[in-house]
Amino acid sequence: MSTPETSRTRAPNMRDVAHLAGVSYQTVSRVINNSEALRPETRDRVLAAMEQLHYRPNRAAQALKSSRSRTIGVLASIRDSYGPARAVQAIEEAALAVGFYVSTVHITVTDEASIAAAIDRLIEQDVEGIAVMAPQQRVFETLQSFDGLPPLVTLRSGHENDVDALWVDQLAGARAATAHLAELGHEYIRHLAGPQDWIEADARMQGYLLELSDRDLPTLPPIRGDWTAGFGYDAGLQLMAASDATAYFCSNDEMALGMLHAAHALGLRVPEDVSIVGFDDIPMAEHFWPPLTTVHQDFAELGRRCVQLLVSGRDDTTVDVQPRLIVRGSTGPARRS
Amino acid sequence: MSTPETSRTRAPNMRDVAHLAGVSYQTVSRVINNSEALRPETRDRVLAAMEQLHYRPNRAAQALKSSRSRTIGVLASIRDSYGPARAVQAIEEAALAVGFYVSTVHITVTDEASIAAAIDRLIEQDVEGIAVMAPQQRVFETLQSFDGLPPLVTLRSGHENDVDALWVDQLAGARAATAHLAELGHEYIRHLAGPQDWIEADARMQGYLLELSDRDLPTLPPIRGDWTAGFGYDAGLQLMAASDATAYFCSNDEMALGMLHAAHALGLRVPEDVSIVGFDDIPMAEHFWPPLTTVHQDFAELGRRCVQLLVSGRDDTTVDVQPRLIVRGSTGPARRS
DNA sequence: CACTGGCATGTGGTCGTTCACATGCCGCAG
């Protein structure tokens, strides 16, 4: 053992492989990046050596030299329910297909400092793109104040053009839901909205308001919820006991579940006495009791598109993940009063 | 401009900072790693320079030199429902606190090749630890065949000692659930289990079987489900129409929801005609109709412990995330026959 | 038979950081 480096902990590098294969490390590099100027015989010898040593290229070194991290960052909200979580999975899956890694950061609280810290965290990792799955207004405001940001994609519903946006037409979805209730003869339709700062919540609320005003139906002030079933339940208990509304459009399925619960607890029949619509179409919605009428969103497709947009630059059809209304048992004709 | 490198794209490095601060790059390094042998005045000058240039240490270079990636890998199942997704969030959150990044890989299909590919993907990134949130038997078998693996943590329910395991006593949880039904007077209790390969599914099934045999109650063959509400529904329709069971213990809340749906569809009253218990206590379970009796697991706590175990080595209290039974409206006394 | 060109392969420098060690400066004691 004249060469001292027989330490058993060190991972093999290109030189080790080269040595074993009897070539120079540059040749090994060529094999890795399959450059064509290589005798097949040489390539095979190198491949064999790599195999034998369990060689793996060192990512840090590659990243350093090429200044490409091959990593996509995901900025998510901690409170995310099924939908966004599914989208994150899809992003990871799609990233795999194009050879990217995924690093996720969750925002716990939504003060500006935490948001900035989260973004910092992603930038530190030299991510080559960020998918923003935390569509709170404040996140976007905070993003503005960064320079040297990598490309961004986001699931948007607004019209802002500063970042690439995958537009899901939340507004249209909300209108469809509201229209459905109106066409069933409901006159007093109430909206349980999402939290203040959320872009989707606003879009859905706008859709509700627009549809009502187009139809000259009375507008009842929307309630600001927090996305949770618990809130839907509490709100439902109060609203249903007091109000004259016969239909409720909830900004997500969780809150709709809470309202269903409230209706049952109050002895109201759904949909005979009260109709309820949700938004998202989480897989469980079909099995609520009664099965929930809701607006379907294809989160997995969204995740896939996100990655596509990030790695291949702008795709021209920058729109078009259309939500669609799924009618199930939780809605029915208005009770004649 | 005698020095040619005024290209506006290059990110500033330690030398740029050093130059601006009038020190050597080593001093900058010391500031970054806050070594103590530094005159406060010098440190301030360096910090000011870093600030001015918007300097960020290059992670790839740090990782290369120190051979530490400061990254934790998460191996997750694509089909994961609420629970594990929540745990992944908690892992990320806890990792943040100790200065680690998180890279997530999802297993789409469970053939050995995909699993191996997923593990490879994590190893390529030089993760310093892997949290296995895909507790399928085959995942662990596949893991065996790797050498040079970083430390692993997993949410386990078995007794294997080859990897650090956070033990959630699924078996005890399942026994508690079954015991609860037995004590309500149910004699024929059926179990809707999780898929074949899942460790948790087995543990819960074992708990069910053990409890029944301890009580000398008749054992009906468990049904193997797939965790989905849809399966619970289909199974429920068949079982409830035909069988003489008066109580069902489902291996997760989604399947329990499906069974509730089936009961309603068949015109059975819950819990008067049939009792149903779930497992996991997802936040929505409280608002199912009727609210679901289930076994609570603290996924967030689990995620936190995972990280703790990974970064600080074995923690001695290697056990002790006890699930606990939450009794709600979906269970009641057995119907007198 | 020497020359050219193309192909296969090797050499040196570089990315941005950290580590081990070398150097310079200061004060204090002999």
Add this chain to the structure above:
DNA sequence: CTGCGGCATGTGAACGACCACATGCCAGTG
């Protein structure tokens, strides 16, 4: 006034891969 110890700071090499270029070899041509 000299010398030594300790502290603050600087220098060189290395981590592992990639790029640009240099080199060697062989066949084909005048």
